[in-house]
Amino acid sequence: MGRPKTHPTAGTAGLAVGLTLQFVITGIAVGAMYGLVALGFVIIYNVTGIVNFAQGTFPTLGGLIMVSFAAAHLPLPLALLLDALIVALVGVGFGALASLTFKGESPLPPIIVTLGLSLAFEGICMFVWSFNPLSYPAFTGANALYVLGAAVYPQALWVIGIALILVLLTYGFFEYTYLGKAVRACSINRRAARLVGIDVNLMALLAFGLSAATGAIAGAVITPLTTISFNSDVTLAVNGFAAAIFGGLENPMAAVAGGIVLGIISTLAQGYIGNGFDVVAALVLMLIVLLSRPQGVFANIFTARVKAA
Amino acid sequence: MKRRPALVWLLPLLVVAAILPRVVPGSFALTLLVFISLYSMVTLGLQLVLGYAGQISIGQGAFMGIGAYGYAILAVKQHVPAWPALIAAALINVAIAYIIGKPILRLSGHQLALATLAFGIIVATILAQATGLTGGAIGISAIPNLAVGGFAFNDDMRNAYLAEGFAIASLLLAHNMMRSRIGRALQALNASPPAAESLGVDVAGHKLHIFAFSALLASLAGSLYAAYLTYISPDAFSIFLSVEILVMASVGGMATVWGAPIGAAAIFLLHDALDNISKGLPSGTVSILQTVIFGAVLIAIMIFVPEGLTRGVIKGVEGLRSSTPL
Numbered sequence: 001m002g003r004p005k006t007h008p009t010a011g012t013a014g015l016a017v018g019l020t021l022q023f024v025i026t027g028i029a030v031g032a033m034y035g036l037v038a039l040g041f042v043i044i045y046n047v048t049g050i051v052n053f054a055q056g057t058f059p060t061l062g063g064l065i066m067v068s069f070a071a072a073h074l075p076l077p078l079a080l081l082l083d084a085l086i087v088a089l090v091g092v093g094f095g096a097l098a099s100l101t102f103k104g105e106s107p108l109p110p111i112i113v114t115l116g117l118s119l120a121f122e123g124i125c126m127f128v129w130s131f132n133p134l135s136y137p138a139f140t141g142a143n144a145l146y147v148l149g150a151a152v153y154p155q156a157l158w159v160i161g162i163a164l165i166l167v168l169l170t171y172g173f174f175e176y177t178y179l180g181k182a183v184r185a186c187s188i189n190r191r192a193a194r195l196v197g198i199d200v201n202l203m204a205l206l207a208f209g210l211s212a213a214t215g216a217i218a219g220a221v222i223t224p225l226t227t228i229s230f231n232s233d234v235t236l237a238v239n240g241f242a243a244a245i246f247g248g249l250e251n252p253m254a255a256v257a258g259g260i261v262l263g264i265i266s267t268l269a270q271g272y273i274g275n276g277f278d279v280v281a282a283l284v285l286m287l288i289v290l291l292s293r294p295q296g297v298f299a300n301i302f303t304a305r306v307k308a309a
Numbered sequence: 310m311k312r313r314p315a316l317v318w319l320l321p322l323l324v325v326a327a328i329l330p331r332v333v334p335g336s337f338a339l340t341l342l343v344f345i346s347l348y349s350m351v352t353l354g355l356q357l358v359l360g361y362a363g364q365i366s367i368g369q370g371a372f373m374g375i376g377a378y379g380y381a382i383l384a385v386k387q388h389v390p391a392w393p394a395l396i397a398a399a400l401i402n403v404a405i406a407y408i409i410g411k412p413i414l415r416l417s418g419h420q421l422a423l424a425t426l427a428f429g430i431i432v433a434t435i436l437a438q439a440t441g442l443t444g445g446a447i448g449i450s451a452i453p454n455l456a457v458g459g460f461a462f463n464d465d466m467r468n469a470y471l472a473e474g475f476a477i478a479s480l481l482l483a484h485n486m487m488r489s490r491i492g493r494a495l496q497a498l499n500a501s502p503p504a505a506e507s508l509g510v511d512v513a514g515h516k517l518h519i520f521a522f523s524a525l526l527a528s529l530a531g532s533l534y535a536a537y538l539t540y541i542s543p544d545a546f547s548i549f550l551s552v553e554i555l556v557m558a559s560v561g562g563m564a565t566v567w568g569a570p571i572g573a574a575a576i577f578l579l580h581d582a583l584d585n586i587s588k589g590l591p592s593g594t595v596s597i598l599q600t601v602i603f604g605a606v607l608i609a610i611m612i613f614v615p616e617g618l619t620r621g622v623i624k625g626v627e628g629l630r631s632s633t634p635l
Contacts, residue, residue, distance in 0.1 A: 051423070101615060107419050108559065123596075124597075275438065286423070286427055291415070
């Protein structure tokens with residue numbers, strides 16, 4: 001997967017401050033992107049206890065399907081809706097297979113199954129969309145806006161905006177809706193949830209479907225900003241993991257906030273240290289957080305009462 | 310506990326190992342044999358970490374990469390003789406395993422899986438980016454073969470024997486280790502860490518030692534890999550290597566050292582079979598078919614034989630044996 005385009009003149013601006021500002025602004029968009037993937041992890045993990053190693057498949061599939069829809073001149077809102085629906089169905093399938101092997105003890109079988117699913121879907125995406133990185137036109141305008149001399153693409157604002165909307169929706173769903181509370185009950189105590197009449201297996205499928213739909217929208221909105229290809233899922237999943245762990249795996253808001261902070265730091269690392277070090281920076285931070293504050297940096301800031309309720 | 314003399318299975322194993330390189334068809338099959346042997350060693354290390362100590366690691370490929378690059382850098386750039394280079398690479402690996410293992414092994418479950426995954430990706434990125442040391446994407450070539458006196462392991466046949474020798478020695482060592490005090494402590498640890506700890510088992514210490522041992526096996530396999538191919542590049546040690554090793558361990562089955570060679574052989578033969586099936590198809594189709602089938606096989610094994618092929622077969626055999634009157 002390509003990095004978001006930086007404006008060609010950004011590097012030659014000369015002023016270190018200008019360059020840093022450019023990196024920070026690009027970093028926020030990158031971070032929102034990874035925050036969206038992290039959100040998908042959080043939804044599934046909170047409900048099923050499964051860490052879905054095929055999480056990168058949802059945005060990849062979502063982005064690639066949008067490329068085809070754009071080529072078929074489907075209106076954008078309709079295309080987004082269909083995209084989310086199709087990928088949600090795929091997600092439900094993933095959930096069914098992963099749940100089949102997950103008895104709540106060893107986390108290994110669902111890890112292997114989801115790794116297998118991501119491989120199989122890489123193959124399928126390769127078959128349908130071939131090997132080349134693809135993209136489609138931005139939602140609104142392709143020309144950069146300038147903020148204090150730093151280039152900002154309108155599509156980056158879409159990414160940030162949609163990340164904010166989706167995280168609020170997810171938070172609202174888990175906190176304020178009856179269904180959301182039922183879903184969350186499964187994560188707190190599966191047996192008790194079953195005793196009060198909640199269909200735990202159905203809720204797991206619902207979580208996978210929701211997570212996949214979120215992923216599809218994420219893929220759809222980031223693809224015009226970068227490019228997407230059959231094997232984009234690995235980069236997306238790894239950075240999404242890092243964001244979710246860094247921010248807090250049990251809290252949607254914390255995960256997205258984690259994504260944005262990591263996005264800024266890793267874009268700076270990429271710009272000032274070198275190619276490939278964005279991932280290294282993100283993963284080193286993830287390791288530090290895992291070892292020193294495993295609940296995540298922002299877990300207690302956005303108190304979602306997820307576990308306390 | 311039944312004690313079977315080691316010779317019962319050791320003798321047939323040695324006979325098969327001695328004959329196999331002579332009867333397999335062509336140099337490609339020999340290469341396959343070398344790879345199966347080397348990957349058995351790496352997988353074996355993971356088996357011990359996973360099946361006995363109950364710890365998930367998705368970073369074993371990094372140890373293999375450090376073993377390969379350590380050997381190559383020392384032998385090619387520092388002109389260290391081959392065997393000392395192999396040993397030095399192994400020592401470096403063991404030291405790294407102790408240093409990162411100490412904090413990381415406090416984690417468990419998916420947290421440990423993610424931490425080791427992160428370690429694997431960080432090492433892979435450094436191998437690809439530290440151009441001055443590793444040659445970057447170009448890699449390192451003209452790596453010397455191993456040799457004993459004037460006898461150089463410089464063809465497929467000799468390397469097949471060398472790799473088999475190392476793999477069998479590793480299996481024997483692991484097999485005996487698991488029947489020793491350490492092995493019983495590890496099994497207790499896998500069954501219930503608190504129970505093991507309350508009985509006086511040094512849980513943290515045992516996990517750390519077994520992690521370091523797995524790094525040692527992966528390092529040796531990596532060095533042998535570099536010495537056999539005489540050329541290495543970073544894409545051989547990407548995170549996919551770690552995933553593939555995890556897959557071999559799961560397919561072979563946990564908590565039995567025999568799962569390692571069986572898992573490694575099953576995966577390499579599957580790759581080979583897919584290559585043969587897809588002969589004549591356009592090259593793009595081949596990789597598509599391979600990826601999809603490989604993924605599907607993983608899912609199927611986890612659903613139908615979650616304990617792995619080895620356990621499945623052993624169960625089947627024992628079922629047959631117990632049903633026949635003695």
